[in-house]
Amino acid sequence: MRLLQAAPEAPENAVSIRAELLSGLSASPATIAPKYFYDALGSRLFAAITELPEYYLTRTEAEIFAEHQNAMAAALGLAATLVDLGAGNCEKAARLFSVLHVRRYVAVDISLHYLRESLENLQQKHPAIEMLGVGLDFSRSLHLPAEVGTEPRTLFYPGSSIGNFTPDEALAFLRQANAECCGGSLLIGVDLVKPVNVLEAAYDDPLGITAAFNRNLLRHLNRLAGTDFDIADWRHVAFFNGGESRIEMHLQALRDTTVSWAAGERRFAAAERIHTEHSYKWRSEDFAALLETAGFSRPRHWCDARGWFAVFAAQA
Numbered sequence: 001m002r003l004l005q006a007a008p009e010a011p012e013n014a015v016s017i018r019a020e021l022l023s024g025l026s027a028s029p030a031t032i033a034p035k036y037f038y039d040a041l042g043s044r045l046f047a048a049i050t051e052l053p054e055y056y057l058t059r060t061e062a063e064i065f066a067e068h069q070n071a072m073a074a075a076l077g078l079a080a081t082l083v084d085l086g087a088g089n090c091e092k093a094a095r096l097f098s099v100l101h102v103r104r105y106v107a108v109d110i111s112l113h114y115l116r117e118s119l120e121n122l123q124q125k126h127p128a129i130e131m132l133g134v135g136l137d138f139s140r141s142l143h144l145p146a147e148v149g150t151e152p153r154t155l156f157y158p159g160s161s162i163g164n165f166t167p168d169e170a171l172a173f174l175r176q177a178n179a180e181c182c183g184g185s186l187l188i189g190v191d192l193v194k195p196v197n198v199l200e201a202a203y204d205d206p207l208g209i210t211a212a213f214n215r216n217l218l219r220h221l222n223r224l225a226g227t228d229f230d231i232a233d234w235r236h237v238a239f240f241n242g243g244e245s246r247i248e249m250h251l252q253a254l255r256d257t258t259v260s261w262a263a264g265e266r267r268f269a270a271a272e273r274i275h276t277e278h279s280y281k282w283r284s285e286d287f288a289a290l291l292e293t294a295g296f297s298r299p300r301h302w303c304d305a306r307g308w309f310a311v312f313a314a315q316a
Contacts, residue, residue, distance in 0.1 A: 001123045005112050006136040006145045014224075021225040025259070025266055025274075032217060034164055034249075034277040035110055035139055039220040043088075043114070045213040052209060054201040057160055060309040061189050065092075068302040068311070069099045072187060075300055075313040079184040080104055081153040085138060085161075090118045092158045097126060104130045106148050110137045139164075142176040152184035152316075160191035160309070163246070163279040167290070170280070174294035181316030186296060190310045192303070193281045196240045203238040203247050203279070211236035214249055217276055226261045233257045237273065240281075249277040284310050 024031040037046065050058040065072070080103040084093040087107035096102070105122075109115050112135030119133045134145060155177050162170055177186055203210055214236045218229035237250040250273040258267045268274075282290075284301055287310070291299040296314035303310045 001119050001131045003133040006134050018225045030274040032276050042216050048209050052205050054205045060304050064302050064311050073099045076185040079152045079154045083153050083155045085157040090122050106132045108134045108136050152182050154184050155186045158189040160189045178295040178316050186314050188312050190282050190287050194308050199240045228260050246278045246280040
């Protein structure tokens with residue numbers, strides 16, 4: 001097992017992260033990228049979200065993989081290297097090792113520290129598979145380091161995280177993914193359009209776990225950017241924007257408040273919002289067309305019985 005930091009090392013990265021966060025906070029409207037949800041507590045809260053009955057995405061995708069993994073393997077073809085984008089705890093990819101005959105596993109995540117423990121545990125279970133962990137913020141640019149090699153690869157991007165990109169951003173990302181496949185293939189999870197009440201419940205559950213997940217972002221921002229957010233001043237807002245075909249999550253000020261940091265401040269009026277996430281929902285035919293525009297060929301997909309979620313396979 002090897003670990004490779006493809007992003008800047010910690011001191012430089014901290015400066016870059018602070019600048020990015022404060023730029024978004026100073027914008028109008030204010031925004032914070034959803035990748036900053038995932039500090040240690042945020043990751044645990046998201047794990048709790050996936051257990052909620054309202055949050056259909058994780059278990060529905062898992063059902064599709066369980067039912068159709070052999071057909072997926074046939075559609076993907078032979079590529080001994082599996083590149084897992086946003087690997088996290090690596091569990092989703094590990095379920096595919098045997099059916100895809102993986103000999104080399106490349107786990108890519110923004111947090112190399114988080115990958116270390118996951119890969120150490122995984123290597124013990126699969127000692128014959130070569131493993132490489134890559135610390136990389138691929139939401140900015142997907143260019144894998146030379147150590148990954150040049151042989152054909154299967155890029156694996158589950159969980160419908162492609163929804164965090166606008167359609168134009170998704171096309172640019174998929175074009176980069178096409179190049180990074182090196183003639184291999186792509187396996188990607190996509191959340192589909194469905195009744196609004198189902199969508200909104202998945203992002204605003206009655207227990208308030210998603211609200212805690214969203215508000216915890218402010219604690220993380222305080223640590224990363226030196227801001228002084230008071231969580232009590234903010235509430236979670238989530239709704240489906242039909243015109244854009246996306247779920248939006250925001251943090252809304254409950255009262256007039258001022259947020260300060262070392263070199264500045266931002267005043268928020270009551271009811272003003274910070275946009276923290278959008279998650280686009282696709283129609284299967286539109287996403288297949290997007291893959292083809294990005295240069296992929298022979299896209300096919302598998303859905304659950306309700307048609308709520310899809311997993312696509314395509315050749316680079």
